[in-house]
Amino acid sequence: MEKHEETRYVKRTQKDYSMSFKLQIVQEIERGITTISQVKKEYGIQSRATIVQWLRKFGNFDWENQTPFTMSKGPEQKIMELEAKVKLLEKQKSFLEQQAFVADKKAIIFDMMIDIAEKEYQIDIRKNSSPEQSTILSKKSSKQ
Known part of the structure; x- marks a missing residue:
C-alpha cells in the first residue's frame, strides 16, 4: 500500500514576501548563485512570473535592451x-x-x-585556586 503525499496549494500575494526577501532572491539570481527554478523550488514560490517580476522591478538588467544597467x-x-x-x-x-x-x-x-x-x-563545587597555585601552574606550562 503506497501512501501519496498531498501537496496543498496555498495562494500567496506579493504582500506575503518581505522586501528584504525579494532583494535577496534578486541578488542571488543576478550573481549566478542560483536559478529561477531553483529559487522557486527552494522557497516554495508558486509562479516563475513572480520572480521575473522581482527581477524586472529590483534587478540590474535592462529588459528592453537585454543588457545590464550601467546607471546606478x-x-x-x-x-x-x-x-x-x-x-x-x-x-x-x-x-x-x-x-x-x-x-x-x-x-x-x-x-x-x-x-x-x-x-x-x-x-565546595567552585574551584577556588590561590594566586600562588595559578602562578606555579603557569610556570610549569611555559617550561614545557
Missing part, C-alpha cells in the same frame, strides 16, 4: 533597500538581545543551583 539605482530604490536592511538588522538585534537576556538568566540560575548544592551537600 534610483534614490527611491536605494531608500527601499536601505529600509529593508534596517528592518532586518533591527530584527537581528532584538533576537540577539533576547538571547543575551536568556543567557544572563541562565547564568544566574546556574549560580543559584551551585550555591544550593554547596549548602545542601556541604562541599
Whole structure:
C-alpha cells in the first residue's frame, strides 16, 4: 500500500514576501548563485512570473535592451533597500538581545543551583585556586 503525499496549494500575494526577501532572491539570481527554478523550488514560490517580476522591478538588467544597467539605482530604490536592511538588522538585534537576556538568566540560575548544592551537600563545587597555585601552574606550562 503506497501512501501519496498531498501537496496543498496555498495562494500567496506579493504582500506575503518581505522586501528584504525579494532583494535577496534578486541578488542571488543576478550573481549566478542560483536559478529561477531553483529559487522557486527552494522557497516554495508558486509562479516563475513572480520572480521575473522581482527581477524586472529590483534587478540590474535592462529588459528592453537585454543588457545590464550601467546607471546606478534610483534614490527611491536605494531608500527601499536601505529600509529593508534596517528592518532586518533591527530584527537581528532584538533576537540577539533576547538571547543575551536568556543567557544572563541562565547564568544566574546556574549560580543559584551551585550555591544550593554547596549548602545542601556541604562541599565546595567552585574551584577556588590561590594566586600562588595559578602562578606555579603557569610556570610549569611555559617550561614545557
